Amino acid sequence: MEDCAVQLLTKMLEIYSPSRKEETLSLFLAEEMAKMGFKVKRDRVGNVIGETGRGKPVILLCGHMDTVTGHIPVQKRGNTLYGRGAVDAKAPLAAMIVAASALSAEGNSAKIIVAGVVDEEGKSRGIKNLLKEGITADYAIFGEPSGVEKITIGYKGNLRLKITCKTTTGHSAANMLYENAVEKAFEIWKEIQKIHFPSEKLESSFYSLTSTITKIAGGKGNSTIPSSCQITIDMRIPPQLTTLQVLEEVYRRVKQYEMANPKNSVKVHVVDSVEPFEADSNSPLVKALSIAIREVRHKTAVLTRKTGTGDMNIFGRTVKIPVVTYGPGDPTLSHTENECIEIQEFLDGVEVYKKAVTRLITLHGEKCNGN
Ligand SMILES: [Zn+2]
Numbered sequence: 001m002e003d004c005a006v007q008l009l010t011k012m013l014e015i016y017s018p019s020r021k022e023e024t025l026s027l028f029l030a031e032e033m034a035k036m037g038f039k040v041k042r043d044r045v046g047n048v049i050g051e052t053g054r055g056k057p058v059i060l061l062c063g064h065m066d067t068v069t070g071h072i073p074v075q076k077r078g079n080t081l082y083g084r085g086a087v088d089a090k091a092p093l094a095a096m097i098v099a100a101s102a103l104s105a106e107g108n109s110a111k112i113i114v115a116g117v118v119d120e121e122g123k124s125r126g127i128k129n130l131l132k133e134g135i136t137a138d139y140a141i142f143g144e145p146s147g148v149e150k151i152t153i154g155y156k157g158n159l160r161l162k163i164t165c166k167t168t169t170g171h172s173a174a175n176m177l178y179e180n181a182v183e184k185a186f187e188i189w190k191e192i193q194k195i196h197f198p199s200e201k202l203e204s205s206f207y208s209l210t211s212t213i214t215k216i217a218g219g220k221g222n223s224t225i226p227s228s229c230q231i232t233i234d235m236r237i238p239p240q241l242t243t244l245q246v247l248e249e250v251y252r253r254v255k256q257y258e259m260a261n262p263k264n265s266v267k268v269h270v271v272d273s274v275e276p277f278e279a280d281s282n283s284p285l286v287k288a289l290s291i292a293i294r295e296v297r298h299k300t301a302v303l304t305r306k307t308g309t310g311d312m313n314i315f316g317r318t319v320k321i322p323v324v325t326y327g328p329g330d331p332t333l334s335h336t337e338n339e340c341i342e343i344q345e346f347l348d349g350v351e352v353y354k355k356a357v358t359r360l361i362t363l364h365g366e367k368c369n370g371n
Contacts, residue, residue, distance in 0.1 A: 001102060005350055006081070006343060008032065009094040013074045013083030019066040019122035022046055026065060029097070029116050036101040038114065045129040048116045050097070052104035057364040058111045058136065059357055061100060062127070063093030063143030063327070064120035064311065068335045079343050086341045088334035089120070092143030092327025095346060099353035110361045113137060120311050123272065127311040131318050139285050139322050139360060141353070142312040145329030146304060148348045149297050151289050152325035154305035155313050156206065157237035157276030159246055162230055162269040163188060163254070165218075169227035178225040182218040184264050185229035189213050191253045192233060199240045206305040209246065211235045232271070236307055239278040247273075277313040278305065283322035284363040285356075292355035296348050306331075326352070
């Protein structure tokens with residue numbers, strides 16, 4: 001099994017698949033999973049969905065096929081495998097496929113759905129389509145690199161804004177007569193940066209709101225006062241807040257600013273928003289994974305909350321079932337030029353998925369029998 005697992009991951013890495021260019025990988029996985037005994041289909045956005053088993057509970061293992069852009073030559077150096085997506089998130093997806101196939105060969109009693117979805121690094125079209133088509137399960141694990149001994153139970157939300165500030169222009173030699181849109185936009189940013197709520201814990205990077213200005217563009221000629229400036233702001237939202245609460249506060253501050261600066265016009269455009277999500281840390285799923293990690297690594301599992309966002313945010317908010325994110329790979333290597341995974345970590349990930357699913361089936365049975 002180990003050779004097959006490494007072979008599958010290597011082939012997946014060799015197929016370059018940045019967001020919106022997942023089709024070759026999707027077709028490849030559909031074929032491979034069919035050979036491994038899954039009942040396979042592809043949906044309208046290109047997600048590949050393989051099913052094995054038919055009993056209860058239904059367990060969804062969901063990973064993403066897309067990566068960020070940037071080729072990294074696929075190579076094995078020592079016991080480490082390099083390639084774009086080695087960590088985020090082809091190793092977790094490959095491990096899920098191998099684990100589910102091995103469980104099915106052993107004749108497990110549950111129905112396992114493995115979904116390789118598109119566009120997680122983009123606008124999450126993949127997970128949104130799975131939800132639209134009404135996927136149902138009793139438990140779901142999202143395959144993202146948490147490190148083989150860690151379980152991710154929370155992600156912050158995200159609110160991305162473009163704010164355009166307009167003023168009237170004039171000659172820069174007479175700058176006392178005009179307002180400078182670049183300066184004004186920066187003043188607005190300074191106001192937005194101050195936004196905080198009493199429910200935040202400012203000492204925690206997870207339970208606090210953080211705001212970053214990621215882009216600023218404005219101005220035309222050398223001797224012209226800039227009359228238009230656009231800033232892009234990335235706000236990361238803790239689970240005790242919603243994107244709407246934060247957005248309403250942004251609108252309130254902008255309105256206040258406009259009243260104090262009647263010569264400026266300010267427009268706020270929401271580019272994207274994802275709600276924060278924190279999973280139940282006492283669920284049977286967390287229990288099953290923790291036991292599996294102890295069995296495979298002889299260590300106590302660590303629960304982590306991350307400041308990024310993932311498909312679990314969208315799924316967990318919509319479908320009210322136990323859900324976590326777990327997968328092999330060092331998350332600090334995600335999106336870097338040095339993406340690689342230790343082969344042992346990957347293989348241990350396969351074992352943890354297998355043992356966790358097996359344990360989960362037992363725990364589910366006990367719960368249903370009222371024990
Ligand atoms: Zn990812």
